[in-house]
Amino acid sequence: EVQLVESGGGSVQAGGSLILSCTASGFTFREIDMGWYRQAPGDECELVSTISPDGSAYYSDSVKGRFTISLDNAKKTGYLHMNTLKPEDTAVYYCAADGWVAGLGCNRNLGYWGQGTQVTVSS
Numbered sequence: 001e002v003q004l005v006e007s008g009g010g011s012v013q014a015g016g017s018l019i020l021s022c023t024a025s026g027f028t029f030r031e032i033d034m035g036w037y038r039q040a041p042g043d044e045c046e047l048v049s050t051i052s053p054d055g056s057a058y059y060s061d062s063v064k065g066r067f068t069i070s071l072d073n074a075k076k077t078g079y080l081h082m083n084t085l086k087p088e089d090t091a092v093y094y095c096a097a098d099g100w101v102a103g104l105g106c107n108r109n110l111g112y113w114g115q116g117t118q119v120t121v122s123s
Contacts, residue, residue, distance in 0.1 A: 002026035002112060004095050009117030012085055016121070020080040022095030022114050029053065029071050034078040035101035036069065038091035038119075045106030048093070049080060058102065063089075085121045092116045 008020040022034065035050035035058075049069040050058045057069050068081040078095060098104055098111030 004112050004114040006114035006117045009119045011120040014123050016085050017083045022078045024076045028076050032097050032099050033101035034097045036080050038093045040091040050101050087121050087123045090121050
């Protein structure tokens, strides 16, 4: 079965850190992009970060310098290291995988998606 399983969300105070994980089954990240989207209540879905099989990474301006995306292909797992968290980072975070994950535009009928994990940052 092809799926992505996320873990690592939770609640943290502003300035704290969390690590999100996204483990693939039925495929690997060696040939397709992996990325993270987030959506807060009432807000539009936002592309947070992506990583290509060659290691090229993209970060939105809102997280650049604070978040780091990485892959462990041996574990078929992608990670989002989130540091210096702010209340505005509060959202449900979704991992996704596709040949061009940035093009998914939060359309969960395309590509592969995790189930979502809640991140809550209190001030």
